Amino acid sequence: MTPLYNYIQRLSNTMGVSGYEDQVLQAVGSILSSHSVPFTYDSFGNLLVQLGDDHSEEKRLICAHSDEVGIQVQKVEYPFVWFRTFGSLRKAEMVGSHIIFENGAVGVVEQHNIGSSASFVVRLSQPTPLPRVAMTGTFATRCSIDEDTIKGKALDNRAGCAILLAIILDLFDAQPESSLLFAFTREEEIGGRGIQHLSYAHSFYQVVSIDATPVVDDNNVVLGGGPCIKVSDGSSISDRALVAHVAKLARKHSIPYQLEVNELGFSESAFPSLVSGAKCATISYPIVGMHSACSRVSVSDVKNTVEIIKHYCSEPVFNVY
Ligand SMILES: [Zn+2]
Numbered sequence: 001m002t003p004l005y006n007y008i009q010r011l012s013n014t015m016g017v018s019g020y021e022d023q024v025l026q027a028v029g030s031i032l033s034s035h036s037v038p039f040t041y042d043s044f045g046n047l048l049v050q051l052g053d054d055h056s057e058e059k060r061l062i063c064a065h066s067d068e069v070g071i072q073v074q075k076v077e078y079p080f081v082w083f084r085t086f087g088s089l090r091k092a093e094m095v096g097s098h099i100i101f102e103n104g105a106v107g108v109v110e111q112h113n114i115g116s117s118a119s120f121v122v123r124l125s126q127p128t129p130l131p132r133v134a135m136t137g138t139f140a141t142r143c144s145i146d147e148d149t150i151k152g153k154a155l156d157n158r159a160g161c162a163i164l165l166a167i168i169l170d171l172f173d174a175q176p177e178s179s180l181l182f183a184f185t186r187e188e189e190i191g192g193r194g195i196q197h198l199s200y201a202h203s204f205y206q207v208v209s210i211d212a213t214p215v216v217d218d219n220n221v222v223l224g225g226g227p228c229i230k231v232s233d234g235s236s237i238s239d240r241a242l243v244a245h246v247a248k249l250a251r252k253h254s255i256p257y258q259l260e261v262n263e264l265g266f267s268e269s270a271f272p273s274l275v276s277g278a279k280c281a282t283i284s285y286p287i288v289g290m291h292s293a294c295s296r297v298s299v300s301d302v303k304n305t306v307e308i309i310k311h312y313c314s315e316p317v318f319n320v321y
Contacts, residue, residue: 003169004306005145005299007031007162012143012152015102017070017136018086018190021045024066024161028184031165037172044197047184049168056179057205058317061278062309063195063268064164064210065188068154069291070138071099071122073131080112081122081131087189088291091120097293098140101131106140139293148224148299155295156212156287157188159302163210163285166306171313180313188268195268199275205317206242206279208309209268212297213260213284223286224298226256227305230282233265239279246281249311255304260284283309 016024025047032039032049039049047066069087076082081101085091094109099122107122122137124130131137143152150159161184168182181202185194188211195209213228215221221228229246230238243259250257269280285305289295 004162004166004302005150007165008150008155008159008302009143009145009152011158011161012154014158015136015138016066016068016154017072017138018067018187020136021066021186024158025184028066028161028165032168035169035172037168042197042201044194045186046194046198049182050180051168051171051182052176052179054179059179059181059202059204060313060317061181061183061198061202061204061207061272062164062167062210062313063183063185063198063207064160065157065186065194065268066161066184067187067189068138068156068158069189070136073101073133073135073137076131076133078127078130079107079124081107081124082119083122083137094120099137100140101137102135103129103131105129105131141294145299150297150299150302151294153293153295155297156290157210159285159297160210160212163302163306163309167310167313170310174314176314178313178317185268192266192268192271195271199271203276204272204278207269207272208280208312209282210305210309211267211282211284212287212290213262213265214290215286215288219260219262221258221260221286223288223296224300225258225286226301227308228258228260228284228286230260230262230267230284233262233267235265236267236270236273236280236282238269238281239273242279242281246283246308246312249315250308253307253311255308257308
């Protein structure tokens with residue numbers, strides 16, 4: 001198995017609900033340290049890697065969010081656990097899903113009826129260990145990879161974090177002259193809080209965010225069709241020149257790509273464009289079953305997403321306009 005897929009598996013299996021991403025960022029940090037890549041944390045806790053001139057006016061940000069949707073314990077009365085959700089998760093759609101809590105307690109989501117009112121709970125499989133109030137939990141699925149498909153929980157956006165890692169490790173050896181800040185951001189699933197902090201703390205010339213994009217009936221995105229260059233979604237309209245530039249790079253290097261137009265959805269790159277006028281776009285990999293117990297992404301899409309962004313980072317910034 002190549003390092004990229006090792007990273008995806010390791011990060012997918014790591015727990016990191018929004019606001020509680022520390023284990024994920026520690027795993028990212030240990031991989032960077034093992035390759036002698038220096039990194040820092042900003043005051044919000046985003047993990048940052050700077051390559052090239054830190055003070056350039058043409059600073060580019062390439063970011064991927066490190067958090068995942070999940071739950072947090074509100075009340076425990078064995079065998080039931082009441083919980084709140086973080087991010088876009090519908091409790092009714094979680095029924096039947098296996099959940100694991102921070103202390104290793106496991107259970108299954110079910111509908112719980114008391115009189116005429118219904119709520120959703122996790123039914124624990126055994127009395128010990130017992131989760132405590134405020135503990136977070138995630139889907140218990142373990143990541144697996146076969147042929148061209150990766151399956152697991154939190155592939156939105158742990159595959160994106162693995163892609164960002166692969167790009168950093170490759171470019172670190174090449175020591176690019178361009179000013180590139182790479183960020184593993186926090187709390188995207190609850191409103192892009194990490195990227196908001198970054199947007200106010202820095203002034204960027206361009207921003208590319210890496211994320212998963214859902215394969216749904218009303219867009220043309222298909223699994224295995226190549227990285228998606230986002231044109232627009234519910235929160236952002238990508239810079240047209242930047243979209244055209246990335247698409248041209250893909251054609252030049254014979255990388256398949258898809259243009260993505262989504263009515264809904266959210267992109268981290270929306271914030272830097274609002275705050276400082278940065279030229280922004282999102283490059284994503286298609287995902288089936290986003291925010292579910294077991295999502296699927298394509299190995300070739302992930303590999304091609306690394307390639308397209310690596311070429312983007314290696315090109316001088318002034319080529320865009
Ligand atoms: Zn995402």
